[in-house]
Amino acid sequence: MSAALLDIRDLKVSIPTPQGIVEALRGVSLHVAPGEVLGVVGESGGGKSMIARTLTHLLPYRAQASGSATLSGTDIMALQGEALRQFRGGEVGLCFQSPRAALNPVRTVGDQLVDRFRAHAPGDGLKRRAIAALAAVGLRAPETLIEYFPHQLSGGMAQRVMIALSLSCNPRLLVADEPTTGLDVTLTGEILDLIAAQARDGDRAVMIISHDLAALTKVCDRLVVMEKGLIVETGATRQLITAPQSPYTRRLIAAVPDVTTRRTTSPESRDGETVMTLRDVEVRYPARFGGKPPPALTGVNLDIRTGDTIAVVGESGSGKSTLSRAIMGLLRPTGGEIRFRGHTLSAMRFNQRRGLRRYMQMVFQDPFDALNPRMTVEDIVSDPLRLTEPDAARRSAAIDRVLVEVGLDPSYRTRRPHELSGGQAQRVGLARALSIDPELVVLDEPASALDVTVQAQLLDLIRRLTERRDRAYVMVSHDLATVRALCDRIVVIDAGRIVEQGATEDIFTNPSSPKTRALLDAAPRLHVDAR
Amino acid sequence: MSQTPLLAPTRRIARMEPAVVVGSAIVLLVLAAGIAAPWITRWGSTQIDPLHFLQGPSATHWFGTDGNGMDIFARVLYAARIDIGIALAAVALSVVLGTAIGLMLGYAGGWVDDIGMRGLDIVQAFPVFILALAIAAILGASLPNLILTIGLINAPPYARLIRAEVVALRHRTFIEAAECAGNSHRSLMLRHLLPNALTPILVIAPLNCGWAILTLAGLSFVGLGIPVPEAEWGAMISAGAADMVGGRWWTATFPGLALFITVLGFNLIGEGLQQRQAKR
Known part of the structure; x- marks a missing residue:
């Protein structure tokens, strides 16, 4: 040298x-x-x-x-x-x-x-x-x-x-x-x-x-x-x-997530109760300067059943975050229909959607931005709980229970977000979502803002949660390697369209769309042979 | 459940900032002197000493007497109650009103926001003092009307500040998360947006108190303030201005000094809070 x-x-x-x-x-x-x-x-x-x-x-x-x-x-x-x-x-x-x-x-x-x-x-x-x-x-x-x-x-x-x-x-x-x-x-x-x-x-x-x-x-x-x-x-x-x-x-x-790690439990027969159906969903954001932008999401059909863990995979800008927001009713589709528990979510007004919040919760990508900086952990976790549990004592017990469930000591209750590490903050976000025992949980890139070692721990926690098969999970990710070990079904999305969907192993062994193949090739792996 | 401490940020900001400590000391001292006036001087605020008209400072009348034979020292002290009282009440009114308007406009967005903001534009297009003159003249001079006048004309800047904060916060993830958690519109605004939007206005409110006192003094100076013979610094300066020509400097100088020191105190607090916020 x-x-x-x-x-x-x-x-x-x-x-x-x-x-x-x-x-x-x-x-x-x-x-x-x-x-x-x-x-x-x-x-x-x-x-x-x-x-x-x-x-x-x-x-x-x-x-x-x-x-x-x-x-x-x-x-x-x-x-x-x-x-x-x-x-x-x-x-x-x-x-x-x-x-x-x-x-x-x-x-x-x-x-x-x-x-x-x-x-x-x-x-x-x-x-x-x-x-x-x-x-x-x-x-x-x-x-x-x-x-x-x-x-x-x-x-x-x-x-x-x-x-x-x-x-x-x-x-x-x-x-x-x-x-x-x-x-x-x-x-x-x-x-x-x-x-x-x-x-x-x-x-x-x-x-x-x-x-x-x-x-x-x-x-x-x-x-x-x-x-x-x-x-x-x-x-x-x-x-x-x-x-x-x-x-x-x-x-x-x-x-480093290993693309070859498979999900250990096999999905139970897909006869879980249908929680949500999306039919021909289209989302267009309003045009800024006259021109008509392409839809952020178009022609999306998806069924979500109890026990499902579905990964929505795509590059940034592909519309996967738009999809998770549409599922959560945070934005109203400009076309198509989203049905949740027999209600047409896509046509509901703010206060009607509020009534369904106890059944659906979301975990966000940036753990710190998703927590109100002025609130304590217990206030954050009990925020959705107030919908279902008017009794303060029982609510308090529920907070302890869910904090333990996500691997946090109940003594964290009085902390504020700035006193938490990234991993802890995301666990609080997860605890908030799980506190009212929802039927559907949307996880929007829950680990991508975290350090790699913390990422592994959090994904492991999520994997254990999904294996109980008592809820439906939709996990948005740009990374195929992490979802292989976590999800039963994969939906690949590109430019606002679903380009491929199917059972996880089918997608990995036999990808039909070129976009899926590109994502598979780009999955992170350790290169030791290159030099 | 513990309440979100709205004032916690101010307390944190205020810690260790010398200007804030000095400013607070000045304002509290002036206010305390006003409250303790009956024990400090034996003269009342409107009590007439028929033997002494327009006398210079002496052992009996520390700051001298005015043209009606009233003790200036006593009047300067008693006026602190009214001046600081009105300033605090008016600024409190501005903060509450402005915050409510700004919070709703920022949260609602769209055409509600557009119309509301243009409304604020119209109010703010008038020179502040002229507007105050007009409102005070229409309502008539009385203590509650003065609070209302000064509070009203001063609300739009607060509304703007809060709205700007809310608009920026509105698309933060934690607000979306709060919506997912099933919060009502009211709860989203009061529990989640307001505590996070409040810090900047808590910082400028003290600066504003100084300004409110000056506005009050200005209104009194032109005769639309506190009706005579009630003691108020602006009115005293106005009455004393004519005496200045005749060399009787004390009638206007002492209330002027009191006004100056108090406004300085408020400005120091505001300046210190701003410094502190800039450092963070």
Whole structure:
């Protein structure tokens, strides 16, 4: 291996907060060579992003950093003023976590690229160079694209623009901080390939920071595993995956959902009582500027019976969240009919739907956003209970019971959402949904906002709940691997239509739609053979 | 079930902010002086000392006397009751009224919101003081009418603030979750939206108290405030303004100082709360 381009030694970062000093990095040493792709993996709060922020002098206010970081001999920590300005963007390109937030919303894509060129490599034909930069990251029609504003870009396009920006001035080190968060599985692969390719083509050093171990194994030469501000393990990807040394690495590897894990219990004969039927359901959102947008959902037929666990799988924007909201009566279909327990849900008014709430509940994707920040856990859990249980003492007993059921100690009752971890918050969300013993539970990506190890625990809890077969569960997910072990039936949805539905194993062994096959291919798995 | 503590955010915000502590101390001190006036001075607020008209500050009359022979010190103290009392009552009315309107408009959305907001636009298109003059003139000068006038003209900004908060909160997941939990419209608004929308207005309310006192003083100054001879700072300044020309500075200066200090106190509280909120 050639000499390291980036060399970080004993990097420590501490951040003063009102609650005391947080040791974000506690002595991190790592190096990246030209042409190498280094993956930094770990769960949130592990300090991964602080490495990227130290390299670009973007640490939080009043954070203290010590140790050394050099880029081919230049002391990064000592840079300031004009030298720092030339270094950022010129020597190190940084891809931020959420591209849409990192792009200036009032300037066009082209303007933002031209700004970069002006700062670091002024000259003629800046616009032409901007077009070339966009073409280089695989964006189609770059001539039109340079006139676009960030809000006109899709998530994947925005991330490509972000990459084009960070590469625009030909930096020797490219740092990507969680570049695929919020992207679909199919897009995740493409974006990571694009980033990794920069190491091979330009003889650059590339550092990818991510929580997604499976995705990193596909593109990285070496991996660094971080936990609580420390590097717990480092090594070549293949070696690290096949022979992990630290228990934390083993836990991360174990948490990668395995596409081959099947549901252990067989579905009972499908003669459960029909809870809900959807007939030819169509949802159209109102047009914004005159034009008629395509329907978010169209021609959807679905029967849900007691004991069913149905997975609705699709990419983001496919309409799966719209479907779950239509099922819950949170939005009214513009066509077709939804019947629930003999009532036409789709035609009911707010107060009539209220009467059915005790039979149907929902668990949401973002656990924190789904909990009222001003309420305590007991108030949150008892919110639906007030529909069925006027007696406060019995309600209180029910809260304890359901908290235990979702694996939370009843002492959590008096906590507020900000005092909970992500996993705990989602358990509270689950407890709220189960507190009134509903007949139908919709789970909208219940684990996707959680850290991988927590994700595994929560999915395990959900699996145990569904195996009782006393309710109907509809689980929305973008990830086929997780639903294989959880669901009896799969509904694949694309561009607002159901493209395939059937028993889980049939879908896995014999997918008929190309969309299903694409989703199956993109499912996360550990790549150890690639290199 | 424990009630959601509406004031908890303010308490948290107020903690350790020096401006809030100093401001609160000033306002409480002025208010306490007003309440304790009978024990501090032997003169009543409208009691006439027939031997001393327009006398400068002395041992008997600390702040001097006005043209009717009334003790200025006593009047400045008693006026604190009325001025702070009206300010608090008027701002409370604005907060309640504005919150109710803003909450309903933001929650209802659609054409209800459109019409309501245009209504607020119309009210706010009038210069505030002119509107206050008009309403006060129509209703007639009395204490409840003054509270009503100042409270009414001041409600639209609160309605706007709350509506903006509610519109932003309306599409948060926890509101959807609350709908799924079977909450009624009323419960969605009061239990789930209101506590989360309230913080910004609790921060600006104290600033507003200072403004309310000034408005009251302004109305009194032009003769639409508290009827004479009741002690009120604005009215006292108005009456004393003419004396200034003759070199009798004390009749207007002391109530002016009291007004200044009280408004400063309220502004310090509001400023401190805003600072604190900005830091979070």
